[in-house]
Amino acid sequence: MPDRVLIPARRAQIAQARPAHHAPHAATAGKPLSRDALAALLSALPRRQPLLLSFSHDDVMQACGGVQNAVREEMAALRKAGWHYLHASPAEPSLAMPPPADAAASLLALRLDGVAIGTAPAACLAAALGALRPARLHAVVHHLIGLQPEAVADVIEAAGLRHPIVWVHDFFSLCPSYRLLRNDAVPCGAPPRGSQACDICVHGEQREAMHGPRIARFFERMRPFVLAPSGSALALWRAGAAGLPRIGEAVQPLMRLGTAPGTLPHGAGGALRIAHPGMRDYGKGWPVFEILAARFAADPRYAFWQIGEDEARPAAHGIRHRPARVGPATPHAMVDAITETGIDVALLWPLWPETFCYVAHEAIAAGAFIVTHQGAGNLPALLRDHPGSGVVLPDTEALLALFDGDGLARALGARRRQFGALLPLGGSAAWLARRGEQDLPARHAMRA
Amino acid sequence: MRCVPDIHCFTSANLAYLDRARVLGESLRRHQPGWRFTLCLTDALPEGFTLDLAAEPFDDVVRLEELDIPEPRRWAFGHDIVELSTAVKGPMLCRLLGTGAKVVYLDPDIALFAPLDDLPGLLDRHDLLVTPHMLAPEDRGPPGPINEFNTLRHGVFNLGFLAVRPSPDGLRFAQWWRDRLLDHCLDDAGNHPFTDQEWVDLAPGFFPGLHILRDPGLNVACWNLSRRPVTIGGDGAIRAGGVPLRFFHFTQIQRAVGEEAIAAFAGDDTAVFELVAWYRRRLAAHAATGLPEGWWAYGCYADGRPIPRAHRRAWRASAELRARFADPFAAGPGSLAEHLLAQSPG
Numbered sequence: 001m002p003d004r005v006l007i008p009a010r011r012a013q014i015a016q017a018r019p020a021h022h023a024p025h026a027a028t029a030g031k032p033l034s035r036d037a038l039a040a041l042l043s044a045l046p047r048r049q050p051l052l053l054s055f056s057h058d059d060v061m062q063a064c065g066g067v068q069n070a071v072r073e074e075m076a077a078l079r080k081a082g083w084h085y086l087h088a089s090p091a092e093p094s095l096a097m098p099p100p101a102d103a104a105a106s107l108l109a110l111r112l113d114g115v116a117i118g119t120a121p122a123a124c125l126a127a128a129l130g131a132l133r134p135a136r137l138h139a140v141v142h143h144l145i146g147l148q149p150e151a152v153a154d155v156i157e158a159a160g161l162r163h164p165i166v167w168v169h170d171f172f173s174l175c176p177s178y179r180l181l182r183n184d185a186v187p188c189g190a191p192p193r194g195s196q197a198c199d200i201c202v203h204g205e206q207r208e209a210m211h212g213p214r215i216a217r218f219f220e221r222m223r224p225f226v227l228a229p230s231g232s233a234l235a236l237w238r239a240g241a242a243g244l245p246r247i248g249e250a251v252q253p254l255m256r257l258g259t260a261p262g263t264l265p266h267g268a269g270g271a272l273r274i275a276h277p278g279m280r281d282y283g284k285g286w287p288v289f290e291i292l293a294a295r296f297a298a299d300p301r302y303a304f305w306q307i308g309e310d311e312a313r314p315a316a317h318g319i320r321h322r323p324a325r326v327g328p329a330t331p332h333a334m335v336d337a338i339t340e341t342g343i344d345v346a347l348l349w350p351l352w353p354e355t356f357c358y359v360a361h362e363a364i365a366a367g368a369f370i371v372t373h374q375g376a377g378n379l380p381a382l383l384r385d386h387p388g389s390g391v392v393l394p395d396t397e398a399l400l401a402l403f404d405g406d407g408l409a410r411a412l413g414a415r416r417r418q419f420g421a422l423l424p425l426g427g428s429a430a431w432l433a434r435r436g437e438q439d440l441p442a443r444h445a446m447r448a
Numbered sequence: 449m450r451c452v453p454d455i456h457c458f459t460s461a462n463l464a465y466l467d468r469a470r471v472l473g474e475s476l477r478r479h480q481p482g483w484r485f486t487l488c489l490t491d492a493l494p495e496g497f498t499l500d501l502a503a504e505p506f507d508d509v510v511r512l513e514e515l516d517i518p519e520p521r522r523w524a525f526g527h528d529i530v531e532l533s534t535a536v537k538g539p540m541l542c543r544l545l546g547t548g549a550k551v552v553y554l555d556p557d558i559a560l561f562a563p564l565d566d567l568p569g570l571l572d573r574h575d576l577l578v579t580p581h582m583l584a585p586e587d588r589g590p591p592g593p594i595n596e597f598n599t600l601r602h603g604v605f606n607l608g609f610l611a612v613r614p615s616p617d618g619l620r621f622a623q624w625w626r627d628r629l630l631d632h633c634l635d636d637a638g639n640h641p642f643t644d645q646e647w648v649d650l651a652p653g654f655f656p657g658l659h660i661l662r663d664p665g666l667n668v669a670c671w672n673l674s675r676r677p678v679t680i681g682g683d684g685a686i687r688a689g690g691v692p693l694r695f696f697h698f699t700q701i702q703r704a705v706g707e708e709a710i711a712a713f714a715g716d717d718t719a720v721f722e723l724v725a726w727y728r729r730r731l732a733a734h735a736a737t738g739l740p741e742g743w744w745a746y747g748c749y750a751d752g753r754p755i756p757r758a759h760r761r762a763w764r765a766s767a768e769l770r771a772r773f774a775d776p777f778a779a780g781p782g783s784l785a786e787h788l789l790a791q792s793p794g
Contacts, residue, residue: 010721196684197680197681200686200726
């Protein structure tokens with residue numbers, strides 16, 4: 001259904017869309033590790049303790065975001081269970097897949113049990129793991145962006161493994177446009193490669209010529225087990241992944257949310273506080289929030305807030321800003337900020353199908369009422385699982401109508417803030433536990 | 449012996465439209481690789497600028513001087529940049545039909561999105577194929593039937609597309625159209641039949657073998673967008689008015705007016721802006737590198753002064769001027785330019 005309110009924002013996004021090229025945007029400081037030094041570090045690990053080899057797109061102890069949360073929680077869960085955790089990410093993170101021949105792109109930043117141990121080429125890591133052959137080992141690929149899938153497969157194979165877990169935190173394994181936004185603007189659902197839609201998309205050429213074939217070869221070599229953090233993410237991924245061989249797939253939520261009825265009413269301080277929790281980003285729905293804030297800037301019923309980082313992007317229309325950054329030392333920063341700011345309503349209007357959405361869980365836990373839409377990926381299911389936590393609307397016309405009329409006041413009038421607790425499930429750790437492997441998944445069991 | 453292609457396609461353009469012609473050629477090679485494609489060039493190459501056919505998506509380039517036009521340079525003087533690229537379509541059509549091929553003309557600012565495989569078969573049954581600007585009354589967009597008014601002023605059919613077979617009636621059409629364009633191709637809608645286009649309003653009466661194509665996927669443009677919304681499905685197919693989009697006419701898309709016209713009739717659709725953005729990216733990829741700013745070989749007098757449209761009109765209108773000045777592009781004493789400037793008021 002056309003979404004008239006969004007047309008100007010969509011047009012602006014379409015006009016500025018560009019293909020993602022491999023261009024390192026940061027460098028991880030770290031001492032170069034020789035193969036011998038790396039082998040010595042790994043061989044010092046007690047052999048009876050299992051090791052999880054994990055790949056993602058950046059340094060999870062430095063960067064913030066959903067994938068980084070998931071990896072940190074996974075590491076924490078496995079460490080509690082007595083595992084060691086070796087994390088590898090590009091030493092020079094990038095928003096695209098580096099060419100296979102780019103030697104510099106194979107340099108990995110390594111953390112062992114959360115501690116930076118240095119950088120090493122993927123071939124060096126492969127050789128160290130190959131020589132060591134830890135007794136019990138498993139591999140997880142959280143993200144491939146910025147990594148060479150060939151190099152990742154080489155490392156996993158050298159360690160004697162196949163069938164790693166591959167996560168669907170987003171849709172990078174289907175398209176360089178990892179949110180499945182055609183021309184960075186319109187949800188596309190991953191149509192067949194070479195379709196007319198791909199022909200006119202800024203990402204189509206890469207998807208057809210490089211990305212798609214390289215990802216396909218990775219899946220053919222690895223035949224992974226695919227985990228998605230929500231049913232909607234798995235369904236969408238599956239629809240576009242017909243040609244990607246895997247040994248299985250399952251849903252593994254990243255977090256459990258427990259809520260309890262509260263006693264505090266909404267809007268006790270006057271205007272209802274409406275927040276955009278998260279980045280000022282098109283995909284996260286910032287344009288919709290700006291439209292809403294502009295339209296109701298002079299309406300005394302509402303006050304508008306953005307909770308998160310400002311990313312040096314301006315906010316107009318009287319939108320107030322409360323900084324919050326969820327990181328290794330501040331895992332509750334978003335919950336705390338929403339609570340302390342007294343946010344009544346979290347507008348979560350992602351313009352892509354969110355695969356999990358940590359911030360929605362955080363907003364509910366902080367007592368906010370969620371307003372979202374049908375195309376928001378995991379959000380409608382989340383609200384179905386937590387009745388009374390929010391409302392799912394068909395489109396932005398309905399959103400404006402909700403704010404124009406007294407719909408929001410009525411929805412919140414009799415409601416009491418319900419606060420909640422968030423229980424991280426540990427990512428792959430939870431899946432291995434479900435499989436009865438949280439103890440020690442034997443390497444031979446995971447071999448082809 | 450040279451093989452006659454099933455379809456010989458051509459476009460006409462000056463070098464400022466080379467990027468557009470290249471995008472058209474690229475799309476033809478993708479969707480109709482068997483068609484022969486010729487650029488009719490209404491320009492001359494500036495010094496140092498080359499056209500390497502091996503690197504171009506054209507099979508041939510035909511220059512103005514190669515067409516069957518008496519005194520082509522003097523004839524060109526009577527036309528502005530749009531009129532000249534339009535007026536050559538008639539002589540070029542005759543030239544290609546003379547090879548025995550079925551001929552398709554496409555404007556340079558068109559791009560194919562799907563094959564046109566049915567055209568050869570349609571030309572087995574009909575002498576000439578045309579696409580109307582509009583296939584249905586206007587029902588949305590700005591107040592008033594603006595596109596209906598414009599169509600009535602500029603011609604029922606959009607001559608960005610034309611297909612003709614070398615049948616007796618096809619050849620008779622081509623000869624008639626050529627003759628009208630040689631003498632009467634003027635961009636003065638409302639006062640004179642509009643360029644090459646409005647003449648063809650007469651063709652359904654003159655040529656019974658004319659067939660009107662009614663596929664809404666053909667020749668989609670701002671003037672018919674209100675009834676042919678562009679959508680992109682989950683299957684990755686681009687549709688116009690619910691049927692597969694086959695070619696889009698990106699009229700004046702490099703100027704703000706082109707996108708404004710699309711925006712006025714696009715309604716709730718943003719898919720059409722994705723087409724526009726894609727087209728602009730292709731144009732940028734095919735830019736004519738090294739072409740001097742504002743280049744057109746027939747745009748200026750020999751001393752570099754731009755030729756006013758009034759001078760071209762005066763030249764056309766006066767047999768005396770045409771008899772008196774052998775080279776209308778000359779400058780300096782005794783030239784047409786000096787003569788007309790002396791007569792200008794003020």
